[in-house]
Structure formats: C-alpha cells, structure tokens
Amino acid sequence: xxxxxxxPAALSxxxxxxxxxxxSFTDSAIYNLQWFRQDPGKGLTSLLLIQSSQREQTSGRxxxxxxxxxGRSTLYIAASQPGDSATYLCAVISDMRFGAGTxxxxxx
Amino acid sequence: GAGVSQSPSNKVxxxxxxxxLRCDPISGHTALxxxxxxxxxxxxFLIYFQGNSAPDKSGLPSDRFSAERTxxxxxxxxxQRTQQEDSAVYLCASSLDPGRGYTFGSGTxxxxx
Numbered sequence: 001x002x003x004x005x006x007x008p009a010a011l012s013x014x015x016x017x018x019x020x021x022x023x024s025f026t027d028s029a030i031y032n033l034q035w036f037r038q039d040p041g042k043g044l045t046s047l048l049l050i051q052s053s054q055r056e057q058t059s060g061r062x063x064x065x066x067x068x069x070x071g072r073s074t075l076y077i078a079a080s081q082p083g084d085s086a087t088y089l090c091a092v093i094s095d096m097r098f099g100a101g102t103x104x105x106x107x108x
Numbered sequence: 109g110a111g112v113s114q115s116p117s118n119k120v121x122x123x124x125x126x127x128x129l130r131c132d133p134i135s136g137h138t139a140l141x142x143x144x145x146x147x148x149x150x151x152x153f154l155i156y157f158q159g160n161s162a163p164d165k166s167g168l169p170s171d172r173f174s175a176e177r178t179x180x181x182x183x184x185x186x187x188q189r190t191q192q193e194d195s196a197v198y199l200c201a202s203s204l205d206p207g208r209g210y211t212f213g214s215g216t217x218x219x220x221x
Binding site: 031032034036042043044045046049051089091093094096097098099100101 | 141143149150151153156164167199201203206207208209210211212213214215
C-alpha cells in the first residue's frame with residue numbers, strides 16, 4: 001500500500017525566503033503526482049501536476065520536481081510572500097493517496 | 109459546470125440521523141472521488157468512480173457509508189445513523205481521466221451533535 005509522507009509538518013519563514021517542501025512515497029511505480037494548497041476552511045487548489053515521465057514542472061514562483069527512483073518530490077517556493085501561507089499537500093494521484101501536508105507560515 | 113460543486117456547504121445533524129451529501133463534477137469528467145478530512149488531519153480516501161466501471165469502495169470506513177453516481181454526472185454520499193466521529197469535511201474531486209490530476213470542490217462540513 002502506498003504511503004505518502006510530508007516533512008516538515010509545519011514551517012515558519014520570514015518573507016522573501018526561498019523554501020523547499022518535501023514529499024516522499026514508498027512505492028516508486030507511480031503514474032503522476034500533484035501538489036495542492038489548502039487555505040483554512042477551504043477546499044484544495046491545484047498547484048502543479050507532474051507526470052511520471054517528467055522530472056519537474058514550473059508555475060511562476062513554484063517549481064516541483066519528481067525523482068521516482070528515490071521516491072521523492074519537492075516543491076520549491078521562491079521569494080516567499082505572506083499570501084503563500086497555507087497548508088501544502090502532495091498526492092500520488094494514481095494511488096489516490098495524500099500526504100498529511102506541511103503548514104507554511106510566511107511572516108511579514 | 110465550470111468547477112466541482114458540492115452541497116450543502118455546511119450540515120449540522122443530530123446523532124443517529126441519515127445525511128446525503130451531493131457532488132456535481134465538471135462536465136465530461138469520467139472520474140469522481142470522495143475524501144474525508146477530519147479536523148487538523150490529512151485526506152482519507154473513501155470511494156472512486158470511473159465511468160461505468162464498478163466503484164472502488166475500499167476506503168469506506170463502515171457499512172453506514174455508501175455512495176452512488178448516475179452515469180458520469182452527480183454523485184451522492186450517504187451516511188446512515190451518523191455518529192460524532194463522522195464530523196469532518198467531505199471533499200469531492202473529479203478528473204477528466206486519472207492521469208490528468210484532480211479538481212476539488214469546496215467541500216461539505218458535516219457536524220454531528
């Protein structure tokens with residue numbers, strides 16, 4: 001059974017800092033992986049989707065990488081802003097499994 | 109529709125009552141998923157529908173939970189004889205196909221009192 005882990009569970013950084021969120025999965029035979037953000041009391045907003053044949057995807061200040069052989073994905077956020085404060089979740093879509101999320105706080 | 113629509117957005121029910129939660133996926137999306145998110149916790153998979161195939165019910169926590177989907181449109185999640193531990197946000201997602209990623213609705217917050 002696929003297990004998805006996100007470390008750290010919570011992260012607090014000052015505005016402007018670059019940061020990396022980590023996602024690991026136990027079964028490397030994945031089809032794709034998706035990163036989401038969730039604001040308090042809200043649903044999930046898709047950020048980036050990486051197919052298994054890709055190594056990374058970029059959208060604005062966000063860059064997600066995928067290394068199937070090591071069972072890892074990272075979400076890189078450049079020049080963080082207070083509006084980036086949210087919980088970030090990764091999901092192995094083909095196995096319908098989510099990590100528990102990293103709660104990010106960006107302080108002005 | 110333009111997005112995944114869930115109703116109601118909030119539901120308060122008394123312990124022991126039955127509730128029905130509704131999900132209207134994006135038009136044309138063949139895949140539909142239900143998840144549960146308890147307060148402060150991650151997403152727990154409940155059930156998956158893909159086209160006209162038999163649904164994957166492997167995540168349903170007990171026989172009090174059931175779900176139906178009419179063709180490739182609306183789905184309803186039914187919880188019978190609700191318990192306090194059923195209190196959670198129930199999230200629905202749809203996908204054009206499993207490889208295209210999820211689009212989520214805003215969820216239904218269920219409170220059992």
